Amino acid sequence: MKLVKFTKKGIYCIPGKFYLDPWFPVDYAVISHAHADHSRSGMSHYLCHNHSKPIIQHRIGQDINIQSLAYNETLTVNGVKVSFHPAGHIIGSSQIRLEHKGFVVVFTGDYKTSSDFLTIPFESVKCHEFITESTFGLPIYNWLPEAVLQKQMVDWVIDNKANNRTSVFLGYSLGKAQRIMKLLDNTDQMFVHKAIHNTNNAIKSVDIELPETTLLEPDFNKNEVQNKIIILPPGLLGSRLLKRIPNAATAICSGWMQIRGNRRWKNVDAGFPVSDHADWNGLLSAVRASEAEKVYVTHGSQATFSKYLNEIGIASAEVKTEYGDDELNTSET
Amino acid sequence: MKDFVNLINAIEITNKTNAKINALVNYFTHAQEKDKLWLIAIFTGKRPPRPVKSTLMRLWCTEIIKLPEWLFLESYSAVGDLGETMALLLPDPTHEINKPLHEWMAEIIKLKPKSEADKKDYVLNAWSGLHMQERLIFNKLIGGSFRIGVSKKTLVNALSKLSGIDANQLMHSIIGNWDINTISFNDLLDGKHINYDNSKPYPFCLAYALDKDLNAIGDPENWQVEYKWDGIRGQVIKRNNEIYIWSRGEELVTSQFPEIKALFKNFKDDFVIDGEILALKNNSVLIFNDLQKRLNRKNISKKLLEDIPVGFYTYDILEWNGDDVREKPLSERRLLLENLVNLSKDNDLFKISEIIKFKTWDELDTIRNAARKLNSEGLMLKKKTSTFHVGRKKGEWWKWKVDPLTIDVVMIYAQKGSGRRSSKYTDYTFAVKSDDTLVTVAKAYSGLTDKEITEVSKFVNQNAIEKFGPVRTVKPELIFEIAFEGIALSKRHKSGVALRFPRIKRWRRDKTIADIDTIATVKALIEVQ
Ligand SMILES: [Zn+2]
């Protein structure tokens, strides 16, 4: 008997009678992480990792019916053993492991295999079927070591300061913003937009330590922020608020910035390839480490990555999902 | 080469000209003498011939990375640039090569006559000794075009800021004949190898777009009206038996148009005239797309010279035998210009811009709308008393363009933008109805906002038929209004028509495929215009 099937509402666990990151309202949703495209509103019941819980409540509502587990803790749902394992994507992000009558399926949600010194690093889990994302599933995507990236960003901030400019970073308020904070910790005073500030508070409520930041008030004093660091959600690119920042030098942090054309497209002063997803070799190593006999590939370069896996002797198929791209979402404000 | 890589990155990331200029000034302040000269040579097209074919480099790259050909191509279509694709795919360097730009260039020059095995050794060693960004620049230095967002004008402005020397003079200096092995940076800037007194251009006189009722600008009698041509605005300078052609972008383009230079060889007088460089054939003006085929080429073949002959329509005269006549009224300058043109033997390629005869403004409106048939953009209205002023001056010169034509079309193919915007679909092909099928009428780059492009890209990803390769066939569902300057019957196009300058006017979310134009209604526009 099959353990999961791919339906119009999401990935469905047949004996467990629940969905994984569904994109339509269902009775029982098991959630990999708190990004909006993976944890949507309208579910009658949510199950997620302990660290995702306050963020999902902050995003969707305090009154939702939500249950949470620690990593490696098991809950049996209709005879299916469900557990969460670190995915290294953002705080609380998990691979979801399902076990039924000795057959194991792992759904990665979004993940990254390298450590960012903020989230608990990715741990590979062996399984029969592995359902992986493929946001950066092309061999042109190979991330720089964290220390090299950090030096580039810190140097940029210092250089801006020397030239009397304010460093403005644009990054998704959940995940990328905290990552930027971590990379720039102790460089200079960091101001964050209200959306990021609120997300930070939700994260801190489960005793996770974050670098020190200051809330950027809507009527901020220009002299106070001048030559400092400001982190904004990407939707504010081109906004009035951004225009009020004195001598702003803007930077986008996203895996897509690896490519020149993308760096030049957005009207910014710098682009740093900071990603919260696995690069090409990360995807390949995760697939290999799972030792799965079948690999299903979801959102991203699913056609390319699954074709390549088949060519190197790993049975694979692509799966159509409704998950989005959280690496450069300019609609979020 | 690190400083050169940093310079390129700094220039590329910004679209603010001042930031580009500052980055260049910074480079020129710190770089070695020979590197500065090479930078100028590279940005002005004085590059050594390509020593290694790109097909060979691609082959060596795939040998190293051990990935299938289709995956290489898939990567290439995501990146949009071959040199960059290879730079991204190659493994991390195993050692570090640190050489200044001029040493790389010297080695690349020496590479040309070597054997294929030697070339391969050299390239592979460079690849394994350079980081990704440096590898990309190395691949660019080896071959092909160095398409970086720096115009000659920006380069010259940076040199001017650095040295305080007049920008136009610097333009002549860097374009003039100089040898990188013998000249010094300061001598190049000082222009000892050129005679700027002979080439010095005047600032162009520009027009505002007409923004008021014609009756408000007075009596038609006071105005000289000419066709507005869509070529390259230029200044031809003949002084002391030397001929120079400047474009409005303040670039010296003499070598690109040998036949224009030839036109003026036999004149005895000295002069400076203003006009338009145009592709001309059988006594009529060809569209800009044709002229474009002649631009920015290193060598112009005989066939190209025959297929697309280029001439000069002159508008005005600025200097006559050493006298600056710009302050004389237009009516007087026109007489001088007519005299000059009458001295010409070749009347096919050198013409005076015709004065349009009309009595009332209403009559002129009719003439304007018919201008499209001549491949003209519309009309120019110049006050007969106007001087050849510097730049724009309200009330003296007006441009009055023809109204663009528009049709509703459906998107049928989408392609990722090359180089720029490479992760999004930005280049589209549009169709109209032809009986029960769709027929392609135009291709256009996106005139959409970032948000709309993201939305269209999402639609393409979800509705494309192909999964691989650069082009995606999409469900004919997205309707756009496109605008264009003109339309003509064409045997080369499957639809039977060619549109001039098609561009997206707006996304018609309110319309469906039932509302798009038919090929019959499109063809009917030929009659209307
Ligand atoms: Zn995510």
Ligand SMILES: [Zn+2]
């Ligand atoms: Zn995702």
